Amino acid sequence: MTKSNRHYVLAAGGTGGHMIPAFALASELDRRGHHVALVTDERGAAIPGKPDFLTAHVIPAGRFGKNPLRWPSALKRVMEGRSMTLRLFGNFEPSAVIGFGGYPAFPALIAAKSARIPSLVHEQNAVLGRVNRTLARSVDAIATAYPEVKRLKGKYADKVHLVGNPVRASVxxxxxxxxxxxxxxxxxxxxxxxxxxxxxxxxxxxxxxxxxxxxxxxxxxxxxxxxxxxxxxxxxxxxxxxxxxxxxxxxxxxxxxxxxxxxxxxxxxxxxxxxxxxxxxxxxxxxxxxxxxxxxxxxxxxxxxxxxxxxxxxxxxxxxxxxxxxxxxxxxxxxxxxxxxxxxxxxxxxxxxxxxxxxxxxxxxxxxxxxxCGRPHAVSDLADLVESFGGADMMDVIKVGGNQARARVQGAATAHSQARETAR
Structure with a gap:
């Protein structure tokens, strides 16, 4: 499988906050010539905006609430989801699995660890979500939308990459x-x-x-x-x-x-x-x-x-x-x-x-x-990070604090500011 024709699996929960960046990344990876599949739950499969080329695989996903009596049934559903995702991996042979948070991402990412497939998570919020927090230790990279993310332990700093939060192309x-x-x-x-x-x-x-x-x-x-x-x-x-x-x-x-x-x-x-x-x-x-x-x-x-x-x-x-x-x-x-x-x-x-x-x-x-405050290159930077698995080393340009990434954002801001001043 060449770099221009890889397979990637995206896993996201059934809310727009998780699905919109997943759809944006899927479109960018497809534009780059890759094949992409989506793992989600029934709610996620019904979220509008899914690209036509993107096949959604619906899996069971257990929710671990505060009631311990419900944990056994939740664990059973997680393991069912893991088994279904492993079967998908056997046919699809992904180069990496990317999680966007939400309960359906959990079985997909533990399946990736079991199959020794590289994995990363994308955190859209300024607080590391429950699923991403649980998986932070086992994934290979953590992509963030904010320079500072609460509940993200300092010991994971080397695997953190600031990319921003992808938005719809029309926006x-x-x-x-x-x-x-x-x-x-x-x-x-x-x-x-x-x-x-x-x-x-x-x-x-x-x-x-x-x-x-x-x-x-x-x-x-x-x-x-x-x-x-x-x-x-x-x-x-x-x-x-x-x-x-x-x-x-x-x-x-x-x-x-x-x-x-x-x-x-x-x-x-x-x-x-x-x-x-x-x-x-x-x-x-x-x-x-x-x-x-x-x-x-x-x-x-x-x-x-x-x-x-x-x-x-x-x-x-x-x-x-x-x-x-x-x-x-x-x-x-x-x-x-x-x-x-x-x-x-x-x-x-x-x-x-x-x-x-x-x-x-x-x-x-x-x-x-x-x-x-915008990060206009979020989807391309996230796609660069994803492509780094199985290819060249991870690009320093998108590491947190990377000078080139910061210069690119600041340079765009300066140019935009000058254009507005000229317009006035």
Whole structure:
């Protein structure tokens, strides 16, 4: 098997955060002449965006929760998944197995170790995920999306490679487009999303927070918001009561075109969201999911916030509980407390929007700060790392702290900054 015609197996869990970078890598490896197969679960096989050439192999994957009584059945499913993946390896003969996190990656990667096939994992978040953490010792390389990743032990530093988080080609195509013109009297386009299923807290606080803006600024708003299906009519009524024009939907197929026109993003801080915002350079107000494992969404915001490209608002855990699950007196107290918290969040959101929107030059600077956090070569650098297995030595250019990689990113940022200054 030549370098131009190798076989690779990608293994990813059934969420968009795991699957989007897997799809991006698959497309890049296919473009380079390699053959690629995907190992996932039923949810992963149903995620939209899978390239037509990519065959998905659905395997059982056990979930080890907090209840020890369920561990034996979970282990049984893991071993079933391992056996199925080993049979795939026997036919496909991969040069390497690449895991993107999620439970289906676990049996595939332990199968790779058993078959003595080189393996690596890609971590999309700023906290090493549970599966990747478990496998960190046995894999040959760990690709990261952030310079600093929590829960990644220092003893693994020699196998860590900073590549970034691959994004869709349609989004990456916007990277060299200028930030939409934003002035003191022009349209103010706001995009609100909460991940693939929306976020109820955003449906409750964003309309109210926007309604608190001064009339002159509120009258310039043009809002696009993704909502849950069960919330959409209530959100529409909220915006209508506030006199704010808003386009609502449960899913937008042309999200990249909406992102292209956006002046300000408001939403969750999932890995793919951060990667896309930094790829195109859009300022953001981020509200991390408070129940995310290891609080990884809050960690995801840090680089962008510290650079000046985003602001973060915390959602207290008290807003997560459902009052309907409690007896009447406690439920009423909980609803009152939640109402107060949401009101404070709406006021904070209004304040943060005003800080940005009242200073058009500052808004453009925040956009550029976000852009500087992007890693536009993520998919090619990850593909280079993957190709290093069975071929030449791993490329120093993509090692963490590699001077050439850093120079390439900084050089692109400088050129982009100069082009924007010329445009002004």
């Amino acid at each position: 990456m195509a916007l990277r060299d487009e200028p930030y939409p013109h934003f002035s003191e009297d022009g349209i103010f386009r706001v995009l609100v999303t909460g991940g693939s299923q929306g976020a109820r807290i955003l449906s409750e606080i964003v309309p109210d927070g926007l309604a608190m803006l001064p009339p002159a600024l509120r009258g310039r708003l043009q809002v696009t918001q993704q909502c849950r299906a069960e919330d959409i009519e209530a959100v529409r009524a909220r915006y209508s009561a506030h006199g704010i024009p808003a386009e609502l939907g449960t899913y937008f197929e042309d999200m990249e075109s909406r992102l292209a026109d956006t002046h300000l993003f408001i939403g969750r801080a999932g890995a793919s969201t951060i990667a896309e915002l930094t790829a195109v350079g859009r300022p953001a107000i981020l509200i991390p999911l408070p129940i995310a494992t290891d609080d990884h969404q809050a960690a995801n915001t840090m680089e962008m916030v510290e650079a000046g490209g985003a602001r973060m608002i915390r959602q207290p855990m008290a807003t997560v509980a459902n009052p309907d699950d409690f007896e009447e007196e406690k439920a009423n107290r909980m609803r009152g407390r939640q109402s107060d918290i949401k009101q404070r969040m709406a006021k904070d959101l209004c304040k943060q929007i005003r800080v940005l929107a009242d200073n058009p030059k500052g808004m453009a600077q925040a956009a550029h700060a976000a852009w500087n």
